[in-house]
Amino acid sequence: MTTYIIRRIIQLVIVLILVTLLVFFVMRLLPGDPLTIYIIQHDIDQLSPELEANLRHKFGLDKSPAMQYIDWVSGIFRGDLGHSVEYNESVTALMAERIPVTLHLGLLSFAISSVLGTLAGLLAAIRRNGVLDTVVTSLSNIGICTPHFWLGILMIYVFSLKLGWLPTQGYTSPFDDFWLSTRQLVMPVFILSAWSMAFVSRQARSSMLEVTRQDYIRTAWSKGLRERVVIMRHILKNGLIPVITVMGIQFSRIIGGMVVLEVVFNIPGVGRLMVSSVFGQDYQLVQAGVLIVAVAVVLTNLLVDISYGWIDPKIRYN
């Protein structure tokens, strides 16, 4: 198991290095000089060459791309993600405010959809062609093709504007006002988890169905094991691997979904910050945000890989 984990971690480091390289150099494709934006936003009328040179130096734009990259990466290790030109604030501080918000919503939706999605898929598979199966399959087919920004607006219309049950938008920390926070969370978390559940339950259903056809399941039944044991110990455990793969992808999908939903529900998280910084061409901020998201996704994939090895001993020795 240890060698397996070490091998995965080495792969992870390679991917992380590639991620930083890709993020950094793709960002250099950005049209326009980041300095121009700074100058426009700070109403600097007379731009003397000295001032320009000073600013260039301040933001490290006078160095070669390779040096800028090294500066950036070494800054990351010191916890310095750069300086936002648009907000005129350190990117680390901006991110520190917003990451907990995104994590709060994202992890909640991730947990709900993983548990309920697996359960729904399992139930649909063992009662194949039953009422529950039809419901789960149809709902997941519809869920996959519903745009979440649209569902968000539909829910705002019905539950906030017409019925007045829930606040239309916003985010409050659960430590400040738990009740308000929960009421604000209901819609975005419902949308994210329902959408993600659609993918998880689809995969769970088909992989559990695959397992129920195996010989060892027939053996388990013919040994006279109780239904609960067959399902929990044999079907669920063997069918779980592809489901975990999907959960790993789901994490990345949920973050992607957050980008859009934070805009719909006006939630001050990483997603909305990313959207505004992309449009504001605030490239240190975009760079840092994309990197943080990518690191989170890569780390989740590591967890997924390790849990494979833990669930299925065959994988460890390959």
Added chain:
Amino acid sequence: MILRVFLKRWVSMFGLIIIMMTVVAAIFAPLLTPYHPYKTDLPNALLNPSWEHILGTDSLGRDSLTRIIYGSQTALLVGLLATGLAASIGITMGLVAGYFSGIVNMLIMRFVDTLMAFPLILLSLVLAVLLGGGLQNVMIAVGIGLSVTYARVMCGIVLGVKENDYILAEKAMGASNLRIMLRHILANCFPPIIVLITMNMGAAIMIEAALSYLGVGIEPPGAAWGAMVTDGYRYLLTNPVLALAPGIAIMLVVFAFNMVGDGLRDALDPRLRGLL
């Protein structure tokens, strides 16, 4: 045979009919509606649904249904071209990576892993804006984002196909690598690719909708379903149809492509069920 499977599955048939209707609507848009999709008509702004304007009019007095019909052009165009681009990049990467194992495989697949680390919508958003916005760049961005799936699937299939004896026979006859890859390996990977392309059409349309909702993509007078939702949002309380109707169009079309993809998969190769 494909038809037989399709006829048995009414959902796939239904999907196929929706797709055909959308294509017809996109091509014959000017004939289907008496209104102009871009011309502003302020005296008639924000009308409620009526017999003349079935879905009402938007804030500039344009008929909403007309704009949804014209929006299908945008959706199909992006879907088709982004998917085409994704397929060509991804298939090439996967084919090369799977055929030449070793260092080439490692390099390409690590690159694919790296791209997979970015959520699709974020990757497309950043790329589209970096490239300068506009519909064309949305297509390129979505195409690059979607290409990784093809690379992964292709690489997996090629690894299996290339072990066949007929490939060895070709090699013994002195066929070039390019010829083997194109004529023999690619031809054998056809079914999963067709299924993947169909399903990706839906995914591409969905991402385009999300991007245009956020404000990247087609320029203002043009019609895109996502942007129509954004425009209609301001009038949600008085004219909910404006924001909600284009979403139904997105849903229907994406659903249709997914269902046809499902049907095709079962018709061409049911073993792909878990894979795609």
